[in-house]
Structure formats: C-alpha cells, structure tokens
Amino acid sequence: MQPLTRRCCSHIRSGSIQTWRKCSSPHSLQGLRIPYSLRFTRRNHNATSQPQRASVIVIGAGPAGIAVVGNLLETVPHAKILWVDRSFDGGSIGQLYRELPSYSPASDYLQYASALATFRNICDASPEPNAITALKELDPEMTCSLNHAADMLKLLTNGLIKRVQPIVGNVTHVVRDTWPRKWTVTLELNPQSGPEPVLLKFQAPMVVYCTGSRPQTMELPVNVSRLTLPTALAPSRLAKVISPDTPRTVAVIGDGHSAVLVLRNLFRMAAVSHPGLRIRWFTRTANLRYAEETADGVIINENTGLTGEAARFARTMLEGDALDTSDARHYVTRFVFPSSRDEAERDQLEMEMLREHLEGCDYVIQAIGFTRSRLPEVRAGLAPFRGPVGKPKRLVFNGLTGSFFPNMWDRNAVVGLFGAGSAFPELEFTTEGWRQPAVSMWKFMNFLKRMVPQWVVATTKGEFVKDERRVAWEAKGTREIIHGRKGSWSDM
Structure with a gap:
C-alpha cells in the first residue's frame, strides 16, 4: 500500500528560489493584443495549420481559472485572452459537488466575488435576485451548500466570457518554441458532428494551468x-x-x-x-x-x-x-x-x-485525498529564456511563485508557464511551522492577486528577477517543503 500523501504539489529543490522585484510595467503585454471575435470558435482547422495568436492562454474554468482571468483583465485589460474549458460550468464544484456542505464560510465566497472591480461590475450588472444576493442572505460566519458557490462561479463565468475568447474543448499538448519564445498549444474541440476531431492551434507567450484535481x-x-x-x-x-x-x-x-x-x-x-x-x-x-x-x-x-x-x-x-x-x-x-x-x-x-x-x-x-487531474502533455522543444529544458516530464512546480522549474536541479523558472488552483496551490506556512497547500477559493484569489501581475512582468522580461533580501527566507521554506511532514488522508 503506497503512502497516502497529497499529490497536489511537487517538491522544490533545496536552496534559493527565483523571486522577483518589479522590473517593468505589467501592461507591456498589451502590445500583443489582436482583434478577435467573442464568439465560441467553431472553425475546423488542421492541426498543422498556422497557429492563431493570443496574449495569454488559461486552461480551466473552475475557481482558480475564473480568478486568473479576472486578474488578467485588470492587469492587461486589452490583451487577447484565450480561455479553454470543457463546459464553463464552474469546474468540479459546479459539475460534481453542488450537494456538499462547504468547507469555508459564506463570507469567503462573497469576498471572492467582490475582490476585483471586474467581478463587482459583473455582479452589479446581473438582475436580482441572483447568486450574490442569495449568498448575502446566509449567515456569513457559517458554512453553506456548495450549490451557492457554484451559482456564483457560473454568474462570474458568464460575465467573463464576454471579454475573452472562450473555447469549449480540451488542450491536448503544449510546446515551448525557443524562437519566438512562445507556447504553441493544440486544442481539441468538444465532439461535434462528424468522425474527425476538430483541432486548433494557438500561440501565446503565457500559459496558465488551472486544471483542478480528482479523487485519489x-x-x-x-x-x-x-x-x-x-x-x-x-x-x-x-x-x-x-x-x-x-x-x-x-x-x-x-x-x-x-x-x-x-x-x-x-x-x-x-x-x-x-x-x-x-x-x-x-x-x-x-x-x-x-x-x-x-x-x-x-x-x-x-x-x-x-x-x-x-x-x-x-x-x-x-x-x-x-x-x-x-x-x-x-x-x-x-x-x-x-x-x-x-x-x-x-x-x-x-x-x-x-x-x-x-x-x-x-x-x-x-x-x-485528491491528486492532480490529467494535465496537457508538455512536449519536447520546451525551453526557458536561457537554454533548453531536457525532459519536459520533469517539470517541478514552485509553490511559492506559481511558476515551474525545468527539473529538481535547475532553479531558473520556465518562462511563461504558470499554475494555480487545487492542482497547483500556493504553499503557505501553518501555525505549526510547516508549509501546506492553501486550498480554498479565497486563498486562490489572494495568491493570484499578488502573483498575476508578477507573472505578466516575468513573461515579458523573460525571467523572475531575484530579490536577494528574500533568498534566505525562501531557501528555508523550500527545505521545509522537502523535509517537512507528509500528508495524511485529511482532504484539502
């Protein structure tokens, strides 16, 4: 019987971790904007055709994916954001877990829905009664049915897809192009009429995995x-x-x-x-x-x-x-x-x-417990800003910044690839002095409000810039991630 440890984050190598300091305007991605249609893409493209362009590709439309898109719209409001999901129905909460009592109090969901001006505008424009007014009627200090949270996520999703390019489908694989230092992403649309799958290719300098988790x-x-x-x-x-x-x-x-x-x-x-x-x-x-x-x-x-x-x-x-x-x-x-x-x-x-x-x-x-859902394949050709990555399957998630390392030995972050949500949560210190995955809607939002602007800067600049004042602190935290206590059957 294998140890029943959580598989929601990868260990990070001991030593200093790439951090950042503000080095350029996050709005620099605006130069990548391209006119596009807000309609769901339905054209049949051969997978070998010339990729279409985007500024950012977000994979997944659960709580983390919604928060990423919202923060991107505030950081780079005119960028072309490609948003990919199988259903745009609030992730696993909306599809599978509506009947559960929540882990968090109702106030956390209201905080999530009001954390961004983009979200507040969507909520204000929704006819009442709606999911937000229903949450406000609950005791803010008590837990509630996840049905309320799922309705809120659906409301926000419906508002966000009007400002991005949504594609109903699945990402099959991604490749990092050394030049022009962008990601080429292959998508398969949800099954339609006809025996042949409909494949699309997009190219963007930045990709965010919000792919969620499944029961272990x-x-x-x-x-x-x-x-x-x-x-x-x-x-x-x-x-x-x-x-x-x-x-x-x-x-x-x-x-x-x-x-x-x-x-x-x-x-x-x-x-x-x-x-x-x-x-x-x-x-x-x-x-x-x-x-x-x-x-x-x-x-x-x-x-x-x-x-x-x-x-x-x-x-x-x-x-x-x-x-x-x-x-x-x-x-x-x-x-x-x-x-x-x-x-x-x-x-x-x-x-x-x-x-x-x-x-x-x-x-x-x-x-x-839970483990990561199946991830889109990362194929050979992946390369950071300086030098190639040997084996894409060895990518290691950095739970302090939301970026990825090429392997356990190289701490130069892979440029333009990030993760968030239950599959790639932030690692935070607990009161007991250990680092544990921070998994809740509000914790996702807190993390992404801090990190999305930094991700945009890092993608534009080509690296996370080291802040020497934080190296010792983060090195200590990294060692604790590796040598700390293992998880138990307790869910996140």
Whole structure:
C-alpha cells in the first residue's frame, strides 16, 4: 500500500528560489493584443495549420481559472485572452459537488466575488435576485451548500466570457518554441458532428494551468465494486445506486473531510430509507483532526482539519468513544489500522486488515485525498529564456511563485508557464511551522492577486528577477517543503 500523501504539489529543490522585484510595467503585454471575435470558435482547422495568436492562454474554468482571468483583465485589460474549458460550468464544484456542505464560510465566497472591480461590475450588472444576493442572505460566519458557490462561479463565468475568447474543448499538448519564445498549444474541440476531431492551434507567450484535481485512489487487495467519491458525496445520486430493499455493506476508507461527509450520507440513508445498510469504516485514527481557533484567534489545522457540518457530525457521532454511544453505532463499525513508524510495515499491516475485512462488502468508497487531474502533455522543444529544458516530464512546480522549474536541479523558472488552483496551490506556512497547500477559493484569489501581475512582468522580461533580501527566507521554506511532514488522508 503506497503512502497516502497529497499529490497536489511537487517538491522544490533545496536552496534559493527565483523571486522577483518589479522590473517593468505589467501592461507591456498589451502590445500583443489582436482583434478577435467573442464568439465560441467553431472553425475546423488542421492541426498543422498556422497557429492563431493570443496574449495569454488559461486552461480551466473552475475557481482558480475564473480568478486568473479576472486578474488578467485588470492587469492587461486589452490583451487577447484565450480561455479553454470543457463546459464553463464552474469546474468540479459546479459539475460534481453542488450537494456538499462547504468547507469555508459564506463570507469567503462573497469576498471572492467582490475582490476585483471586474467581478463587482459583473455582479452589479446581473438582475436580482441572483447568486450574490442569495449568498448575502446566509449567515456569513457559517458554512453553506456548495450549490451557492457554484451559482456564483457560473454568474462570474458568464460575465467573463464576454471579454475573452472562450473555447469549449480540451488542450491536448503544449510546446515551448525557443524562437519566438512562445507556447504553441493544440486544442481539441468538444465532439461535434462528424468522425474527425476538430483541432486548433494557438500561440501565446503565457500559459496558465488551472486544471483542478480528482479523487485519489489506491489498489485494493480484494475485488470489490467501487463507488466514486463524487457519487458518494451526493446524497441524491448515492440513494439511486444503493437499493433500499436489499441489505448492503459499504466500506469507507479515509478520515478526512470527504470521508466524514460520506459517512454522514450513509448514516442518514441507513437511519431513514435503507434499514439494511451497514458501514465498515477504515481509518488510521479514532480521534479525528479539527480546525480550531485558539484564544489568540489563531486557527490550528486550518487547511486539514474538519470544520462546519463535517466537524459537527464527527464530534457527535464518530469521535473516539462517541461512536460507542451515538446512533451511528447501529450502522457503523470502525476499523483502526495498526500504526507503525516504518511506512513499508504500515502499508503491509493496512493491506492485511483490508484483505480480511473487505470480504463481504458490496461496495467500497475511497476518500483518501485528491491528486492532480490529467494535465496537457508538455512536449519536447520546451525551453526557458536561457537554454533548453531536457525532459519536459520533469517539470517541478514552485509553490511559492506559481511558476515551474525545468527539473529538481535547475532553479531558473520556465518562462511563461504558470499554475494555480487545487492542482497547483500556493504553499503557505501553518501555525505549526510547516508549509501546506492553501486550498480554498479565497486563498486562490489572494495568491493570484499578488502573483498575476508578477507573472505578466516575468513573461515579458523573460525571467523572475531575484530579490536577494528574500533568498534566505525562501531557501528555508523550500527545505521545509522537502523535509517537512507528509500528508495524511485529511482532504484539502
């Protein structure tokens, strides 16, 4: 059994990290603007045809992609921005997770929607009632249904696509051209009439990956039907998959935010509509981790602890000895994996327990964290401003600047390639002194408001400029990224 660590960011080599100081106007990309149509592109181009030009290409239209486009419109308002997504429906939140209770309070979503003048103008122009007025009616300090956040993202998306060139499709691969130092991006439009795929090529000096994450899974020692995490997190879909008339046993693996919400959904079904439903819960600890605020106002376990509805359910139904006396005891049986400091031994012990107790289960649900969604291929030919990059698959994400290194040994940032969102989050210091991925809509926005203007300058200048005053601090942070604690099953 492999260590269940988060795969949302790559380690960065020890030592100083390329940083920046303002070296030119971010508006210098304006010179790249080209007239374009705001309509969705539908022309059939051969993939080998001359690339069309753009100033920036943003891949993905979830919370991070929306924030990137909004910040670009404020930094380079006249640039030609190409925005690529399969559906422009708010990312995985809008497509898969509308039924979930949120991790963040409602006020965070309102802050996100009002963080940029571009966003405020879109919201003000939307007829009321709308997604923003619905959020304002909620308790700002309480969590809410992600349906509210999804509606807000859709409202902002509809406003933004009027100012950019949206393409409904998928990026298949990108190539860095040494000259004229631009990225050539190949797109495949969503399937249309006809057997042949419709391919387009665009060329731009700057590309931003906002490609999102998917649930992580592992190989199991027993062959059991799997229920996907998005299905298990949506009560309406889960109730359709599990028959109420037949006794069923469902295994749940994990102890983070998603795992607790899955257990809550299954418990409610067993108590109300599925009397024959039984749950086997596999966890590494009987005492769960919570996000808690100290007397000084410092939040402990802010990025990894349970909060909101998940925390309330866990404390009353699952936590420690509470499971022995709560209503959940009638339906939930807890299996705590044996602990070991040796990872190989721990993995073996966990597999042995799963092999023994997964027998007889009808379904298994893995809620063990998230990993990056499949990324567009980066092909040979990639080169930074100075010298070629040997093997594109060795690109390493820099969680301090949102840029990429060519490999673990070269700290000259690849020019014009950036990442953001759950797949490429900022690494921030926690109160415990470790760096952890900063994953939430508001944290994405905070990071991008700082970094997008710097990305534009770095792309125009050809490099992130070193600020020697920050080298020692960032070098220390980088070492902690490599040698710090590993992640757990707690979700982000």
